[in-house]
Amino acid sequence: MPTSQLPRALFAMNPVHLPELFPPRLMRRLRSSADVDAALVVRDFGDPAIAGVLAEAELLLTGWGCPRIDAAVLRRAPRLRAVLHAGGSVRGWLDDAVWERGLAVSSAVQANALPVAEYALAAILFAGKDAFGLRERFRVEQVRPPAGALAGVGNLGRRVGIIGASRVGRRVLELLAPFEFEVALYDPYIDGATATALGAVPLPLDQLLATSDIVSLHAPDTPETHRMLDQRRLALMPDGAVFINTARGALVDPDALMTELISGRISAILDVTEPEPLPARSPLYDLPNVFLTPHLAGSLGNELERLGRAVVDEVERLAAGEPLLHAVHHAQLANSA
Known part of the structure; x- marks a missing residue:
């Protein structure tokens, strides 16, 4: 033409x-x-x-x-x-x-969702193997942990809780399908039949947090989701659980998350934070139970x-x-x- x-x-x-x-x-x-x-x-x-x-x-x-x-x-x-x-x-x-x-x-939000979901999948798989925690231990001890220390490690049957059936959340659900996880989903805008069709067990948010080994956040940043994961809800997560955030830091109470992470009770894989970037003296840069990346999950x-x-x-x-x-x-x- x-x-x-x-x-x-x-x-x-x-x-x-x-x-x-x-x-x-x-x-x-x-x-x-x-x-x-x-x-x-x-x-x-x-x-x-x-x-x-x-x-x-x-x-x-x-x-x-x-x-x-x-x-x-x-x-x-x-x-x-x-x-x-x-x-x-x-x-x-x-x-x-x-x-x-x-x-x-x-x-191009659908195209941009793909690398975010890939990052989340990698984070989930590494979290289930306790790859980051064992890496820190290996760095210090420089020997393979004894078999007894690995008893709770592995991805077979582990429950993964997905918060948000967004474009990223749905792609994560697709990517999780070949693995032998038990997948739960919270999203107030979809019904149980839709969640089941997406390959997940629908759960209320509090129940999802309380029963998941790994929680991956994929909700949008809206007034309704602001600080949706507050002190009370973060405290619901089981000891040893892993929290993954590739959505937005504003969805999480930063002080409450900091308290949980400093205690060592849970671990986190964070590609986004509040504020962003974190101040130079933030403990999150050095905590052994935190894997921090500079907002790189999206298209780069x-x-x-x-x-x-x-x-x-x-x-x-x-x-x-x-x-x-x-x-x-x-x-x-x-x-x-």
Whole structure:
């Protein structure tokens, strides 16, 4: 199709991400379905230098670092009909005016869920083998622990409690299916039949916490989930249990979690914390029962291409007159990440 007949598109994000989101082979594919300047990446919609191209843009291809899109931006983009986000959540940077104007919105949140779920699976498997605790012991003693010390180690029949049937949570449930775990699920927005179909035993949150060897958190950060794991609920976890958080630190009371971890009663694998990053003197950096990573479970490095590919797929669908595959609807935002 001649370039003049392709929809005009405009990148809006931190330009440092562009080469990883859209490497050359993917950029070529994108430019066969959209008229886009690969050298132009908007950081400020108010910049007079981009007024002309913004006025002609039909598609905004956004990513991390995109400036907020509000009514003022939309007035300068009269031809805009879709916002396609090469990242996860669109909450916080899309104004209600986007929905009021009826723009199509898409997100690569499903693609971004995949590496998070993979991290969670790895964390669960290592937790069941007490890999991190035994590593610390091996570091100190430099000998293999005696057989008696390994009696409680292993993944056979261990109960894993999943909090949240989000996109990540559902993918974790899929990945756990081949293993001989007993899987429990808490999610207030799904019924028991759906939980069973997902391969899990539905349980109330308190019961899940009290009966799970490993708890993996996958709920969205919403007002309803803020500090959902407080002192009382963390105290329900059995001695020796492992808590995994790849969701958001705000879902957990940081002081209560710190108290439990300093006591050594439970262990944790934390990719997210509250605050983030932690202050330099936080005990979590040094506790032997804490495995801490710097918010790396989501898409990084070569995984970013998967997000760009999701956007290109949506551009091609729009060009073909087909509906978006990963459309985001305003009503979904209240209960999603």
